[in-house]
Amino acid sequence: MKFKLMTDSTSQIPPEFAEEKKIAIIEPTIDFEGKHCKDISDLDRNYFFSKLKKMNPVPKTSVANPQNVLEVLEQIKKDGQDEVLYVHLTQAMSNQLGTVQIAAKKMKNDLKVHYYNTEFSATAEGPFVLYAQKLKEEGKSIDEITKTLDKMKPLIYSMGISSSFNVLFRTGRIKKSVKMTMISSMMNLKPIFESTRDKGYGSGGAGTGYGSAVKKIIASLEEKTDANVEYNLIVNHIANPKLAKKLEEGVKSIRKIKDVQYWEISPVVANTLGYGTASISLYPTFETITK
16 A cells, blocks of 8 residues: 655654655745745745744734645645545644645545544644654554554653743734733743643743743653653754753753754744744654554
């Protein structure tokens, strides 16, 4: 059986990895400087980030254009694939899944699309794609792949720090409370956010500075993660490498980390998390979930 792996650009899978492994990418769009741009292929990240700090209101984002999705599926069929495994983000953040389903219906019986809900977003979605590709290379079936990925879900932890509550709240994707709004207006708090299963991003409290926020994240991860499990780590940031390094060092001080990767954040995700963000995602090593 031939099948293609497909995912969202919001998974933050490095473009060079997707190209090397021939993983199809579905890109949501963002309105930027008068243009309706695809998340990765139409935007220069560094230029977008240079403008992000002062943008108010933030640009509007949308799901991928159904016609663009249809073109991706048609190309997959043209390349000789019979089926697709679409590893997608939680609908709590976006209805990108609905757009793909619409396009898939137009393919009728020409291409069968299987849907796997990671229940996460952004870099917490990425490990599912990495391991799905590795299992595919080992010759595993779609059913075998999805069952293995299910074992990973309870073992993923993703948290980060943004520069301010105003930045984090302005898209409306991370909800604010009256209490937190009042407190943050009086103090220079650094908000902590967390990516949780089927809830998207949520507030995880705050620190009275970056150092305090890092300590709170590490304390939370020490409580939630298993000291007997070996993890891999994804680190990313938007113009804040020092904060990203502090988070990496903090995680390494409490858990066994086999591999560390630094991934760039795509414009659509950066638009939600804000300039100055740094985040980390822990996920179990491949050997842990396949043993």
